[in-house]
Amino acid sequence: MALDLNKSPPHDEELLPDLNNPVDDEELLQEDHDLDGAEFAGRQQLISPVKGGEALPDLNERPANVEEFYRIQEAQGISLGNDGYFEAPEQELHEYGTHVADVEIVFDEEELEDSPNEEDEHANGSARTRSKDLSATQRQQIYEALLVRSNHGKLRRNATKIVAELFNVNRHAVWRIWRRVKQCRANGLPVDISSRKPKNSGRKKVEVDLSHIAAIPLCKRNTIRSLAKAAGIKKSTMHQLFKDGLLRRHSNTLKPYLKEENKKQRLRWCLSMLDQRTLQTEPKFIDMENIIHLDEKWYNGTKKDNTYYLLAQEEDPYRTVHNTNCIHKVMFLTAVTKPRYDNAGNCTFDGKIGIWPFVRKEPAQRRSGNRARGTLVTKTMKVDRDTIRSYMISKVLPAIVACWPKEDAGKTIWIQQDNARTHVLVNDEQFARAVAQTGLDIRLMNQPANSPDMNVLDLGFFASLQSFTYTTTSTNIDELIANVEKAYWDYDASNLRNVFLTLQGCLIEIMKAGGGNKYKIPHMNKERLEAMGSLPKSLNCDLQLIESVKESLGV
Incomplete structure (x- = not known):
């Protein structure tokens, strides 16, 4: 168990002695009562060289047998001066740069190695950073700080340590700058403390041959992980290649087959x-201002997988549904045309004909916790050619008559639709009779087969409208219908x-x-x-x- 030196001992006899007070030799010798007689006498002779209050010897004085002392030291290769002091070799003095002056002693401390304790302290301390590369401005500032703390080209004591703490860098970095200064001065060159690292220093990138990646099947290139495994490259290396622009991400969609x-x-x-x-x-x-694009689309109330941005401490949302395959959705019939603008850039006609859900109202067959039996509920309906014809005659044609610009009433209006089986034929008699009652020249035309990219609805309008719908909350079909219609008219x-x-x-x-x-x-x-x-x-x-x-x- 470790002894806590900061606590006082429980008994007075265990107190540490005060070494500053004089101690009687007899008392000190009495503590060695366990020693035998010969050892006790020898120790007494060692610790009591002076008797009777005599003064302690001057350790700076030469010993009595000086000649014998000199002979032993010279035999060991140690040179002594005329005054009896050790003389350091001139080479060592020049190497360490130590000079003794009459007035001031200057220590060339930068030559001394940092102790292991100081290195550990710098490595473990959080206050000092170890930057690998110093900027030119930092190097110049460190050099100027060292010059201030030098005397005739020699640094004062603790100069490197003070400058290192001043600039929050490692002491070795400061010493290396001063060593560069000394080398330049010794060679008679201008002081150059700029970094000598080449521009391409550091660990070199591993060259990876990407030519064989094109031969890897696409099914093995869906993710960075699968591609790295198929190519025999580390995943981190493959990700770095993607960040460097050598690889690109591509979202691929299936397109209709064309004959x-x-x-x-x-x-x-x-x-x-x-x-x-x-x-x-x-x-x-x-200008396509007389062409109305018409098509149907399912609108979903929500998605199975959603992405949200939350706070760091915010709880994750929890969403539930009885069956992921039964997310409420409604099919809508949509009709749009190109908007009109005047010469000043003001919109005179927004091009929105209308949007209509394929739903019906029917009484509930059973009661539930949310409604009573017989309450009208909204249900989706089956969509076939008769349903489309009914909607076009009862909803689309009246909407065209109500909103179509009067200046274009004499032009032929084309309703463009795809080749779905549920769509009305271009020569449908019932639709023709309904058009004749409107007073407008409205005709049907079918776009080429397998060509969703030739209809503005499939090209971008439907996806944009669905994205706006996802920004709202729909808990039932009625709310979904209201949200879709609002997104349409606010478009x-x-x-x-x-x-x-x-x-x-x-x-x-x-x-x-x-x-x-x-x-x-x-x-x-x-x-x-x-x-x-x-x-x-x-x-x-x-x-x-x-x-x-x-x-x-x-x-």
Whole structure:
């Protein structure tokens, strides 16, 4: 057990003696009563060299037998001066730089190695940082501080320690700077304390051959971990290659398979969207203001996997549902057209025709904790061609008549839809009779098959509207319907206009791809162009591209 020296002993006899007080020799010798007679007498002779209060000998005086002492020291190779003091070799004096002056003694302390205790203290202490590289400004400041604490090129005592603490660096770093100063002065060169490390110093990067990565199957390149395992490279190295830009992340989506006939139909559709009056001079697309895009989409109340940003101490949200496959959702029929703007840039028509859910109201067959039996509840309904025809006649056509601009009432209005089996045929008689009663020239047309990228709804509007819906909370179908309708009517008209411009850019890319769908959706920085006042109403198309498309179609 360790003895605590800070505590007082319990008994007076255990107190430590005061070494500053004189002690009688007889009392001290009495404590050695356990020694035998010879040992006791020898010890008495050792500790009592002076008797009768005689003065202690002067240790600076030479011994009586000086000649014998000199002979022994010289035999051991130790040189003594004329005064009897040891003389250090001149080489050692020059190496350590120690000088003895009449007035001041200056210690060249920088030559002394730091003790292990000081190194451990610096390594374990949090107040001192060990920077590997000092900046040029720091080096200059340390050099100036050392000059202030030097005398005729020699540092005063504790100079390196004081400067190290002043700049919060390691003492060895300060010593290395001063050593550079001494070397430059000794060689007669200007003092240069700049870093001598080359620009490519440090651990070199491991060269990795990435040429064989392209041969790895895509199914083994879904994550950094799987790719590193397939390539035989460490995961950390692979992640660093990704951060360096040698690898890129790509989100891939499945696209419809296109036959040659489908590609030709897509090319013909692209040519039909061009303004025929500009083909000979500067081809551009039509304004598309008389085309209504119509389609259906399921809107979900929530997602199975959601990402949230929480505080560090905030509790994780807990969401429950009876069955993950039974998340409430509703199908909506949506119709939009291109917004209209006047010459001053003011929106005169937002292009939103309407959105309608496919639901019905029916009385509840049983009572529950939330409602009584017979209460009207909202239910989704089956959607077929008859349902679509009924919605178009009873909802879509009246909405077009109510909101369509009067200045365009004499133009033909086209309702563009895809080739789904539930959609109304272009020559449907019931729909034609309903259109005749509106007084407008409204016609149906089908876009090419397997071409969702030719409809602004599938191209971007539906995904944008669903993302807005996810920012709201829907606990039942009625709340979901209200949230979707609110998101639709609050949708910014400029965003809808931009989707139409993106559609025209996709038509150009389709013509470049020969009618295929292997292309990237173009981005033209529409917000910047709008801020500059140079956003076009319709995009231009290259005349040579049009001629090549016509040649491939044999037109």
